[in-house]
Amino acid sequence: MSDESDIAFPGLDLPATATAPAAYRVLARKYRPASFDALLGQDAMVQTLGNAIARGRLAQAWLLTGVRGVGKTSTARIIAKALNCIGPDGQGGPTISPCGQCEPCTAIAAGRHIDVVEMDAASNTGVDDVREIIEGVRYAAVSARYKIHIIDEVHMLSKAAFNALLKTLEEPPPGVKFIMATTEVNKVPATILSRCQRFDLKRIPADMLAGHFARILDAEGVAAEADALALIARAAEGSVRDGLSILDQAIAHSGETITAAAVRDMLGLADRSAVRDLFGQVLAGDVPGLMAAIARQYDLGQDPAQLLRELLDLVHGITRQRMAPRHDPALSAEEQAALDNWAKALGFPRLSLLWQMLLKGLEEVNQAPVPLQAAEMALLRLCHAADLPDPGSLIRQLQQDRSPEAGARAPAPGPATTSAPVAATAGPAAATLPADFATLVALFRQRGEARLAHYLHDEIRLIACTPPSLSLAATGLPGDVKAAIATCLAGWTGTKWHVEWHADGGGPTLREIEIAEGKALIEKMKSDPVVAALKAAFPDAEDPVPLARSA
Template sequence: MSDSLLGLDEPPQPRQEAYRVLARKYRPQTFSELIGQDAMVQTLGNAIKRDRLAHAFLLTGVRGVGKTSTARLIAKALNCIGPDGQGGPTIDPCGVCEPCRAIAEGRHIDVIEMDAASHTGIDDIREIIEASRYSAVSARYKIYIIDEVHMLSKAAFNGLLKTLEEPPAHVKFLFATTEVNKVPVTVLSRCQRFDLRRIPAEMLAGHFARVSAAEGVEAEPEALASIARAAEGSARDGLSILDQAIAHAGLEGGGVRAEAVRQMLGLSDRGAIRSLFGLLLAGDALGALAALRGQYDLGVDPQAVLRTLLETVHGVTLAKLGSDATSGQSAEEMKALEDWAAGLSFPALHRLWQLLLRGHDEVAKAALPIEACEMALLRVIHASQLPDPGELARQLANGSVSVSAAAAPASTPAEPATPASMAELVTHLETNKRFQLAQQVRDYLRPVRFDGSEFEFGAARELPHDFIKELGAALRESTGVNWRLKCVEEAGALTLREQQAASEAAERDAVLASPVVAAAIEAFPDAELIGWTNSRSNQA
C-alpha cells in the first residue's frame, strides 16, 4: 500500500484551538479594561509614580470582581520593561515585553501563584519563606500571589508574619480573599488593603454588550440587563450566564432574547410582576393568587417572585424621589413606576417593603414555598385595606373618630336563611349549636365552589369518614334544603382559619411598619408589640 493512501504525504492538519469560555477570554489584560474599580486603579497609579509601593497588598471583595486579575495586573505593572526593554514600573504595562507576556500566560518564573485552599499548611509557607531569600531570576520583583489566603492554617499565618513584616526588597506579596474577616489582624496590619467593589448592574450590562458585539452575537438590552442583575455585581458570574445564554440561543441567529434569558434563569417576567403588583394594590386576592400560580407553573421560584416585587417597590420609591431610571428599564416599566409613585405615600411604600421582605424570608425557610408565598401576598392585600396606623392615631388624638368606630365593623349584615358563603355557613352552624361542625368547616375546608346549596371543597387535612353525611343532615334540618356536598382533589382557596391568621398577621405587620411604631422599636430595640388585636377588642 502506497504512502499516499496512508495519508503520509498529506500536510499535517492544524489543531483546532480549544474553546475558551467568555470569563477567561475577556479577562482584563490592562487596568483600563478592569471595570468598576477606578479608585483602586488611581491609588495604585499614584503609588507607582511616586515610588511608594507597599511590600504586600491584600485584595478583598465578592467573587468575580477581579481580585486575581488585579493581582496579575499589579505583577505586570511592577515588572514591565516596555517595548524597548528600558521601561520601569508603570500603571499602563505594555503587554508586549517578555515579562508582560510571560505573566499573562502564567509562565513567568518569578511570579508564583498559589491556591491557599489546597496549600494550607506551614510546610507550604516554609517553601515560600526559603525561596523569598533569593533574588528574582529575570524580573525586577519576585511576586507571590496567594489566592483565598483566608484558607491558610493558623500555623501557616504565624510562619508568614516575620517575612511579611520585613520582606527582602525584591519580594512583593499579593493576597486575594473573599472572606477578609477570617484573615488575622496581624496579617491585615502588614498589608495595604484594597476593597474591590461590586460592579454596578448598568456597568455590567454595558460590558456584556461590548462582549456580545465582539462575539458577533445580537443581544437585547433587556436580556443583558437581566443577566447583569442576576450576576449580583460579579463580572465572572455574568459572563458565565452570557455564555450560557449564547449557547441557549443556538445557531439560528436569533440572538440573546430577554424571554429566553428569563426562562433559562427561572426569572419572573417583569411585565407579569407589574400586573401582580397592580392586583396587590387593588386588593384582588383571587387575581393575585392566580397570577402567582401562573408564574409558578412556568417554573418561576416563589422567592424570585417576591424578590422582583421588592425590586418593584424599591423602583417606585426611587421614582417618587425623582431618581433617574436604572439601566435596562423599558418605557412601559418607567411609566408604571411613575404612576404608582404618584398614588402611593412613603409610609405605604415602607409598609409594602416590610411586608414583602418578611414574606421573602418566610418563603426561604418554608417547607411549602408556594403556599407560604400565597400567604405573604394575602397578608399584603389585607394590610392594604387597613387604615394607616399613623393617620388613625392622629384621628384618635384629635377626636375626629372614636375608638369604637375605628374598631367596629362598618355594618353587621343579617344572617340569610340559607348561607351564601362559607363564612355564613360557619355562623349558621354556630347559631344552630353545631359547634364541632362549625369548627371543622372553619379549620379544614378549602372552598372550590359555593353556589346556593351546592358546595365543593378541598380538605386541608383528612376529614372524619362521616363528615359529609353529618354536615348534610345538619344543613337539611336547619335550612330545609337538600345540600350537595362534595370533597374534590383541587387545592381550593384558603380555609377561614388560614384567612384569619393572614389578616391578623397583616394587621400586626401594618402596625409594625408604621413610622411611629418603627421609630419606637428602633429607639427601644427590646420593645415588643403585645396584644394589638385583643387591646382593640377590649377598647371597642
C-alpha cells in the same frame, strides 16, 4: 494559570498531520483584563497604584479584597506585569500601562514566569507551604525586576501559617513583593492587615456590566436585546465573572440572538411586566385577577418564592424612587414610568407595610409544605390590607376621636406645646409669666437649658404652680439644680421667683403623665375594629411601647 491559548501539553511536539481544533475558552477567561485600562470600575485603586509607581513609593505587600468576580486575581497579575515590564525595546521601567509585548509581560500572562509565583491558599493552607515561600524569597529574582508572590484566597491560611509569614511580610528582602487576594477580609488577622496596603475592589454597577457585555457580544458576533443584557447584569450582582458565565449560558441557550424572554426562562425569573401587573392587582384589591395571575405564573414554571422576591424588589425600587428619585439606565422606559407613577401615588407608610408583609410572606413560603398555597395566602393578605388606612392616618383618626376630658388635660411639653407667650426680647416689660408648669418646662427647653428641662420633666414632681411661686418635690438632685432653676426664671421673666422644695409629695412627673396617656391611647386603639382585625391577622404582633417625649 495561563491567559493565552489553552495548551494541554506544553512542549509536546505533535505530528504535522495532527491538527487538533482550538479548544473553546469560556468568556470569563477569554476576556479577562490584561491591563488596568481594561479593568472595570476600580478607578480609585488604579489611580493610587499609578501614583505609587510613578513616584517610586511601592509597598512591600498589597491586599486585594472584594466579592467574587470583581478582578482580584486579574489585578494581581496586572500589578506583576506593571512592576516587571521592560517595554517593547527592553529599556522601560515600572509603568501603570504595561506593554503586554515584552518577555516579562507575555510570560506573566502565560503563567510561566519563574519570578512570579502564584499560590492557592485554599489548597495550600499549612505552615510548610508558607515555609517554601520564606525559603524562596532569600534568592534574588532570576530575570525579573521584582520577585512577586501572589497568594490567592489568603484567608484560608492556618493561624500557624499566618504567624510564620509575619516577619517576612513586614521586612521582605529587596526586590520581593507580596500580592494577596481574599473574598473574606474579616478572616485575615489584623497583624497581616497592618503590614499591607489594602484595596477594596467595588462591585461593578449593572449599567457598566451591561455595556461591557454588549461590547463582548459585538466581538463574538452575537446579537442581544438591551433588556436581556440588563437582566444578566442584575443577576450578576456586581460580579464580572458571574455575569460572563451567565452570558456564556445565554449564548448557548438562545443561539444568535439573546432575548429577554430566553434569559428569564433560563434564570427562572418572572416576567417583569407580569410582576408589575400582579402588583397593580394587589393594590386594586382584585382578588379574582390576582389568583388567576398567580396560577398563570405557576403554570409557566415560576417558583412562588422567586415571585415574592420579584415583588419585594419592585417595592424596594418604588420606595427608592419616592425617597431619592433617579433614572436607572438598566430599566426600560416602561419600567421607569411605572416606578415613577407608583412612587408618586404610594406613601412611605404604605410601602413599608407592603415590604414587611411581603417579607413575612416569603418566610412562610420558604417554610410551607406547599409553597404555592403560602404565596397565595400572603398575596391575599396584601389585597386585604390595600384598603386599610396606614398607621399614621389611623393614629390621627383616633386622636381626633379622643374624649373632651382627654383633650382638656394639661398639654405635654414638646415642640407642639412650646408656644407659650414667652417674649423673645429681654427685659421685664416684655416678659410674661408661664401659665402652667408644662409651659414653664417648655420655656427651659426653648432657652437651651436641656439639663434643667430634663430634671423638671423626668424627676421633679409638682405640688403647686402659682407664678411666680412654685412648690416642688424631688430627692437626689445635684446641688446646683435648685438654685439654677430660680435664677433662670428670674432672669427670663424679670420677676423674682419663690421656689419651695420638699422631699416628698406632689403628683406624677410630666414623663409619667405622658406614659400613662400613651398607655390609655394604646388601649383605645386596641378596641378599634380595624386594629382588632390587624391583631387577628397578625397574632404574633406586639403592642407598641408608650414613650414619653424627649425633654
